[in-house]
Amino acid sequence: MNKAIITVVGQDTVGIIARVCTYLAEHHVNVLDISQTIIDGFFNMMMIVDYANVDTEFGTMVTDLDALGEQIGVKIRCQREEIFTKMHRV
Amino acid sequence: MLNIMEVHETNQMIEQEKLDVRTITMGISLLDCADADVDVVADNIYRKITTYAKDLVATGEAIERDYGIPIVNKRITVTPISLVGASACKSSEDFVKLAHALDRAAKQVGVDLIGGYSALVSKSMTPAEEMLIRSLPQALSETDIVCSSVNVGSTKTGIDMNAVELLGHIIKDIAYNTRDNDSYGCVKFVAFCNAPDDNPFMAGGFHGVTEGDAVINVGVSGPGVVSRALDETKGRDFEFLCETIKRTAFKITRVGQLVAQEASRRLGIPFGIIDLSLAPTPAVGDSVGEVLEKIGLEQVGAPGTTAALAMLNDQVKKGGIMASSYVGGLSGAFIPVSEDKNMIDAAGAGCLTIEKLEAMTCVCSVGLDMIAIPGDTTAATISGIIADEAAIGMVNQKTTAVRIIPVYGKGVGDSAEFGGLMGYAPIMPVNQTSCEAFVTRGGRIPAPIHSFKN
Numbered sequence: 001m002n003k004a005i006i007t008v009v010g011q012d013t014v015g016i017i018a019r020v021c022t023y024l025a026e027h028h029v030n031v032l033d034i035s036q037t038i039i040d041g042f043f044n045m046m047m048i049v050d051y052a053n054v055d056t057e058f059g060t061m062v063t064d065l066d067a068l069g070e071q072i073g074v075k076i077r078c079q080r081e082e083i084f085t086k087m088h089r090v
Numbered sequence: 091m092l093n094i095m096e097v098h099e100t101n102q103m104i105e106q107e108k109l110d111v112r113t114i115t116m117g118i119s120l121l122d123c124a125d126a127d128v129d130v131v132a133d134n135i136y137r138k139i140t141t142y143a144k145d146l147v148a149t150g151e152a153i154e155r156d157y158g159i160p161i162v163n164k165r166i167t168v169t170p171i172s173l174v175g176a177s178a179c180k181s182s183e184d185f186v187k188l189a190h191a192l193d194r195a196a197k198q199v200g201v202d203l204i205g206g207y208s209a210l211v212s213k214s215m216t217p218a219e220e221m222l223i224r225s226l227p228q229a230l231s232e233t234d235i236v237c238s239s240v241n242v243g244s245t246k247t248g249i250d251m252n253a254v255e256l257l258g259h260i261i262k263d264i265a266y267n268t269r270d271n272d273s274y275g276c277v278k279f280v281a282f283c284n285a286p287d288d289n290p291f292m293a294g295g296f297h298g299v300t301e302g303d304a305v306i307n308v309g310v311s312g313p314g315v316v317s318r319a320l321d322e323t324k325g326r327d328f329e330f331l332c333e334t335i336k337r338t339a340f341k342i343t344r345v346g347q348l349v350a351q352e353a354s355r356r357l358g359i360p361f362g363i364i365d366l367s368l369a370p371t372p373a374v375g376d377s378v379g380e381v382l383e384k385i386g387l388e389q390v391g392a393p394g395t396t397a398a399l400a401m402l403n404d405q406v407k408k409g410g411i412m413a414s415s416y417v418g419g420l421s422g423a424f425i426p427v428s429e430d431k432n433m434i435d436a437a438g439a440g441c442l443t444i445e446k447l448e449a450m451t452c453v454c455s456v457g458l459d460m461i462a463i464p465g466d467t468t469a470a471t472i473s474g475i476i477a478d479e480a481a482i483g484m485v486n487q488k489t490t491a492v493r494i495i496p497v498y499g500k501g502v503g504d505s506a507e508f509g510g511l512m513g514y515a516p517i518m519p520v521n522q523t524s525c526e527a528f529v530t531r532g533g534r535i536p537a538p539i540h541s542f543k544n
Contacts, residue, residue, distance in 0.1 A: 007101060009101075059156065062155050062156070079156070082348055083100060083158065084096060087100055087345060
């Protein structure tokens with residue numbers, strides 16, 4: 001399993017999760033967990049995904065999701081999980 | 091499993107608090123490039139660097155993208171060139187050829203800086219080392235991204251005062267040769283005492299002879315993250331303050347460790363060390379001076395600054411040590427005046443003086459760093475400043491350094507612009523009382539006694 005964290009920050013609108021999930025499904029990325037909350041008045045959504053079977057380069061996925069975020073008007077980041085686990089887990 | 095607040099915290103550090111990895115630095119041994127012919131040495135150097143480091147920049151960029159963490163600089167350090175060129179170089183001009191080879195190779199692989207045009211002369215200079223030092227005004231004015239350092243002393247050997255005296259003149263000549271650019275050449279040179287072999291930061295980085303063939307060292311940053319964390323400590327006691335700094339330093343360093351291990355794995359080159367550093371930039375909110383002010387000083391330079399810095403430096407190390415398997419380099423809080431917004435302001439206001447900075451260097455990670463002084467400061471005074479700083483390092487068994495810029499044609503009241511990460515600095519006044527008779531005595535200051543500590 002290769003985990004990545006996808007975060008969406010911005011104004012909540014209809015269909016954000018649907019569009020992100022559509023992209024992930026098309027590229028064989030499995031969603032393991034989704035959570036969302038409001039931080040400082042902004043919509044924050046986090047997905048934990050498994051990209052072990054992704055059909056493209058990880059870097060391409062990062063760029064594509066960033067572009068998708070621009071289309072929707074939110075900030076979408078896709079980062080490998082280790083940067084968070086290293087920082088927050090001893 | 092990770093929760094959304096932890097993920098948010100990390101991304102906020104990156105986006106709003108300017109968390110970055112300051113540098114991935116590849117150390118490359120050039121000992122096997124030596125030859126009797128200087129042109130062959132230059133070719134060997136160029137070939138080895140461009141072979142070993144050909145994927146360094148692309149790998150750094152891929153890691154940035156995969157983890158969403160900026161890696162500001164990719165750099166190379168090499169074996170001190172005074173050793174590599176010793177048998178081939180018959181003149182200072184020969185050494186300049188090697189500086190050009192380093193510059194060309196570094197540009198070919200696309201790194202930001204290359205360090206190691208250096209000499210280690212803590213006891214005394216060989217003819218080759220003296221030639222390299224004498225080549226610096228030409229080498230640093232004719233090349234763009236080559237950095238140089240000279241280690242003039244150590245706790246074990248004492249201080250080579252002949253080298254210290256010579257460097258006063260050399261620094262003045264570098265300043266003159268790069269006078270059209272606010273004496274920028276001096277930004278690329280640092281004089282050390284107790285220089286470490288594995289420093290990933292510039293201008294003082296070189297690949298020590300105790301190192302292997304190649305190594306990956308990483309320098310972390312993050313004063314902005316510490317500063318933001320300190321907002322929570324207002325009015326609280328030192329215990330709470332220290333815990334906050336340690337926890338933050340741990341988190342910053344873990345990111346550096348991750349990047350270092352990943353770079354090492356992808357490049358197939360062993361991981362060396364993490365340099366646990368708070369390295370400021372001139373950007374607002376990315377300042378060690380601001381951290382000191384949040385600890386409780388009206389402005390950095392006020393009484394209490396040395397104590398606050400000592401505590402900060404110690405907590406950064408305590409937090410960072412556990413986050414990394416190998417720690418080295420300079421490790422601590424940097425206080426480069428021109429690279430730190432709050433220090434620039436304090437120096438401009440007259441609150442931060444060179445004498446106070448000297449006191450601060452007794453407890454910070456390095457020394458007098460990125461300090462612009464009047465262009466008419468004498469060579470002997472510059473040597474005196476280097477000798478003072480080296481003495482602090484020698485006696486206290488720590489690394490100290492001087493990166494000072496006598497800005498040609500400028501005086502107190504003017505300011506110097508170095509650009510980018512190097513920032514800008516007000517010209518600071520220097521005590522001009524002569525020390526000429528002291529620095530020109532010749533010989534060396536003996537190593538200090540290591541007992542009877544008071």
